């Protein structure tokens with residue numbers, strides 16, 4: 001296994017550069033009002049203000065979540081963050097905030113002393129979710145809540161090693177690239193893997209991929225050059241390439257084109273080409289719901305997208321709906337039903353989308369679990385949680 005994006009040194013390298021946080025702020029800015037409405041609406045329902053009990057944020061970065069929280073939470077809130085440069089940035093931005101240096105696996109709070117643990121875009125970056133879960137269960141009081149928001153694209157750092165361990169390689173989802181689909185015949189489309197809208201990843205069997213690429217390479221086929229770094233066979237490097245390519249629209253189009261040609265040629269030759277489509281959000285949701293279980297002292301309150309919308313006269317004509325969902329922004333040609341549960345429903349108010357635009361809408365992936373008495377394991381006692 002090569003030194004990679006995913007090795008032991010990753011966290012300090014990955015979370016050491018505050019310019020990443022500037023980038024996140026820029027991406028979030030147009031959606032701030034809607035995201036804030038979702039965050040406040042969820043917290044008003046699942047963590048109503050009470051008598052000054054402690055609230056802890058994990059992986060706080062530079063304090064983005066603080067800007068969206070109801071002001072009544074702030075006096076009881078402690079931000080925790082393991083990256084020193086990020087923590088410094090948070091303290092500069094919010095000198096009045098209480099912020100500490102801590103990992104989510106080791107929180108300096110008394111057992112059963114915390115009313116709510118909050119996180120924004122953190123659970124997808126934690127390689128050891130079960131240890132984090134046990135730590136949160138330990139510091140949370142009875143009926144305390146864990147509330148996680150994911151408003152950006154899911155970080156695949158934890159998913160990729162999992163795929164690679166299963167012998168798969170992550171590819172960009174070329175089968176959903178509208179520019180490429182537009183020029184395909186129905187026969188070619190039939191050779192594509194089945195994918196859902198907003199699925200970001202196609203995972204292909206690494207051996208089948210390597211075998212075919214090696215064969216083309218030894219035949220001097222020009223397609224191999226077009227694959228760029230994807231012609232390499234080290235799965236970790238290929239996963240890194242996914243990240244580089246996804247962040248650059250020109251590279252993404254060129255890579256998608258090459259991967260599409262590769263798939264069409266492999267499948268039209270009848271080669272074994274096992275490929276499946278993955279939504280990183282669905283994957284994270286499944287991982288969280290299978291981690292925060294009754295046996296571990298949690299009951300899931302909600303896991304899924306929550307949506308909000310507003311009218312916006314600044315959206316250019318011809319686009320009645322600008323939608324941000326699963327980390328992607330789309331200018332739609334008609335008003336479509338919103339993915340996920342509208343935030344108004346959380347307050348028991350019906351929501352009706354207008355029939356004409358322009359509107360701006362977004363979703364945030366929300367996960368809420370409440371600490372509950374430990375359920376006994378089948379055939380045994382419930383496992384006592386506590387610090388290791």
Ligand SMILES: C[S@@+](CC[C@H](N)C(=O)[O-])C[C@H]1O[C@@H](n2cnc3c(N)ncnc32)[C@H](O)[C@@H]1O
Pocket residue numbers: 011015024058059060061062063064065081082083086102103104105119120121122125126155
């Ligand atoms: C994508 S950033 C999100 C930052 C911030 N919450 C936001 O959304 O702007 C992920 C954060 O998780 C933090 N993190 C990484 N490993 C962690 C761990 N073991 N415990 C707690 N936080 C961690 C990183 O330092 C980083 O601040």
